[in-house]
Amino acid sequence: MRGLRWGDALVVTLAVALVGSAFGLAYTPGGGATELVVTQAGAAPRHYPLDVARTIGIDGTAGVTTIRIEPGRARCLDSPGSQGICERAGWLERPGDMAVSLPNRLVLQVQGPGAGFDSMHF
Amino acid sequence: MATDSATCDRRIAALAALAIGLQVIEAAIPSPVPGIKPGLANVITLVALLTLGWRAAVAVTLLRVVGASLLLGTLLSPGFWLSLAGALAALLMLTPLWRLYPGHISAVGLGVAAALAHTAGQFLLAWGLIIPHPQLPLLLPPLLLAALITGVLTGILTNSVLSDPRIQRHVRNPPTARTG
Numbered sequence: 001m002r003g004l005r006w007g008d009a010l011v012v013t014l015a016v017a018l019v020g021s022a023f024g025l026a027y028t029p030g031g032g033a034t035e036l037v038v039t040q041a042g043a044a045p046r047h048y049p050l051d052v053a054r055t056i057g058i059d060g061t062a063g064v065t066t067i068r069i070e071p072g073r074a075r076c077l078d079s080p081g082s083q084g085i086c087e088r089a090g091w092l093e094r095p096g097d098m099a100v101s102l103p104n105r106l107v108l109q110v111q112g113p114g115a116g117f118d119s120m121h122f
Numbered sequence: 123m124a125t126d127s128a129t130c131d132r133r134i135a136a137l138a139a140l141a142i143g144l145q146v147i148e149a150a151i152p153s154p155v156p157g158i159k160p161g162l163a164n165v166i167t168l169v170a171l172l173t174l175g176w177r178a179a180v181a182v183t184l185l186r187v188v189g190a191s192l193l194l195g196t197l198l199s200p201g202f203w204l205s206l207a208g209a210l211a212a213l214l215m216l217t218p219l220w221r222l223y224p225g226h227i228s229a230v231g232l233g234v235a236a237a238l239a240h241t242a243g244q245f246l247l248a249w250g251l252i253i254p255h256p257q258l259p260l261l262l263p264p265l266l267l268a269a270l271i272t273g274v275l276t277g278i279l280t281n282s283v284l285s286d287p288r289i290q291r292h293v294r295n296p297p298t299a300r301t302g
Contacts, residue, residue: 003285004228004230005222005227006227007219007222007231008234008277010231011227011231011235012274015235019266019267022263022266026259026262027260027263094257
């Protein structure tokens with residue numbers, strides 16, 4: 001394009017490198033989660049260490065929520081919710097990540113040494 | 123000299139009015155992602171910088187931030203401080219770079235640098251004071267990518283504005299106020 005100078009190429013190259021490295025740094029699997037906290041309405045929070053791979057089932061008012069635990073991460077495998085929201089939350093691996101099953105009135109959250117906020121709102 | 127100063131003031135006022143108008147219009151456009159918008163008012167900052175000089179660009183930018191926040195009702199709200207932080211960070215980035223114009227850099231390079239600085243400044247304020255969440259940096263890469271894209275677009279727009287003959291007159295014969 002007319003009017004461009006070498007400085008433009010330099011700035012854009014540096015900017016692309018910056019953006020690329022930002023993506024790389026921010027989205028490399030960080031992990032750090034050490035335990036899964038299952039909070040269910042009417043029950044005390046239950047803590048499961050994220051050490052040995054296993055599958056657990058949590059009984060709720062609408063059925064059974066199946067949770068897969070692996071070293072450093074956990075996820076909801078199956079839950080009674082019709083929209084699959086709990087399953088679609090995917091692997092919970094950063095401290096603070098959470099999955100929710102409304103039909104079973106259940107919140108799954110992984111925690112680590114660094115205390116996190118519950119959620120972000122705009 | 124007094125006439126020149128008054129002329130410069132009128133140009134600053136006109137550019138600030140344009141920038142406020144652009145920012146208000148932009149605020150009315152719904153954005154799918156919070157924090158991402160075209161930043162068309164930055165075109166005006168760049169035009170002010172490259173035609174009237176650094177002081178004029180600072181004046182236009184501050185007038186724009188305060189004026190737009192008055193119209194949008196966000197004065198002194200978090201949005202206002204974010205806007206101000208971004209604007210000041212962009213000006214800080216432009217301060218050393220704009221001297222390279224037009225020999226070594228065009229408005230595209232300036233626009234990209236300013237947009238990234240704008241986003242970074244906003245982010246640091248947001249992260250440091252408003253939402254000090256340890257996972258907030260996860261939002262930064264897409265915001266920076268958006269800044270890169272919008273920076274290129276505003277830069278291209280600025281280049282085409284500056285190549286307009288009516289603007290070129292001011293670029294080639296800058297007023298004496300160009301001392302910044």
